[in-house]
Amino acid sequence: FIDEIDAVGMSRGGVMGGGQMAGGMMGGGMMNGALTRLLYEMDGISEQTRMDKLKATINRLLGKEPPKRDWHVLFMGSTNRPDVLDPALLRPGRFDQVIKVDRPDRVGRKAIIQGYLSKINHDKSIDVDVIVADTPRATPAQVMSAITKDSVRRALFASRNYVVQDDIDQAIQEQLVGMANPIEDMDPVLLRQVAYHEAGHALIQHYVMPDQRISRVSIVRRSSGTLGYMLPVDTVEMYGQPLRRIVSRIMVALAGHIAVKVFMGEFWTGATGDYNMARQEFRNLAVHGYFGPPVSELFRDVKELQFSDERVERIWISLEDQVEKLLIDHADEVEALVDRLLERRDLSNREVVEVLGKNSLQLAEEQGIQMESVLEQIGTNMEGLEYKRRQTKVSPSKDSKE
Structure with a gap:
């Protein structure tokens, strides 16, 4: 070997x-x-x-x-x-079989997490399923480091000889976005701007992507340099998706910058990463045929990207308008989330749901509605033949087969 x-x-x-x-x-x-x-x-x-x-x-x-x-x-x-x-x-006869080892799926992560938990002293009430849900794209190395190193360090700093759920939750955040590096004397207006930015992301995420769960919203600076973040996680393992879901991700990416403009009256810096992400997602849409004929500008490097194609500009502006309308319609929720962020600085999923309420997926689960997939919560395209046939319950005729 x-x-x-x-x-x-x-x-x-x-x-x-x-x-x-x-x-x-x-x-x-x-x-x-x-x-x-x-x-x-x-x-x-x-x-x-x-x-x-x-x-x-x-x-x-x-x-x-x-x-x-x-x-x-x-x-x-x-x-x-x-x-x-x-x-x-x-070539054949040498290393002729290539096996790609992807990041572990839900079942694999659960086994890995249980294995590493068995190596440390921990509270027996730790919910393994919650850890699995919060680590959809984590590598085994990240899981190992979070459980056997970072969470243990946090427990020792708290004068405990065992790890609790919050130790692991915070350790996972450290692996994904860096260690907390708070600014103790940040100007109140600057801090409020960060809160509006992250609250905007969270609100649009809550309403346009109910198939994901908001794991955490924070306005604590991290060692990676980010002043705040909103971390969504998939509720199911995703191997394919409708293009409308990519459009929803673009809306979430644009929401922080637009929220600052709506609530504070002008644009601020801090949205470079969000807009680069939006550009990349537009490129993904182009690659998958969303715009029809090829849009040449989208095949250039992201740093050189110029949206001169009117189709892209029209959709971009339309999405900005939709985001702004949602933010205005739910202004009370945005303000409540900002106030909670300024008070707590870091909110878990439970605390976010307390402010925003349950989204359509959570309400459906609570009501016991049977769903084939959580993707049903982002809508079913009524133009699809499968949907029409299911609604009319008409089998294809012999003529249509021919």
């Missing part, structure tokens, strides 16, 4: 980016030699060694049948940079 096989198996043609150019210039010859030797040894593994040949000769002189090999060699390697591996390394 060869871990980090890209260290010796890097493409001999050179790789641009990721700091690989320096390696190619300074140590390329050495690495090429190591790769050549590795390939030679792999191809020659079935050949007889000198000792094997000597034993075979002795057996023949003694009139015996040369012993057959009763062993096999299995080569395995791992890397997180499969794109830099030399093609010769992956």
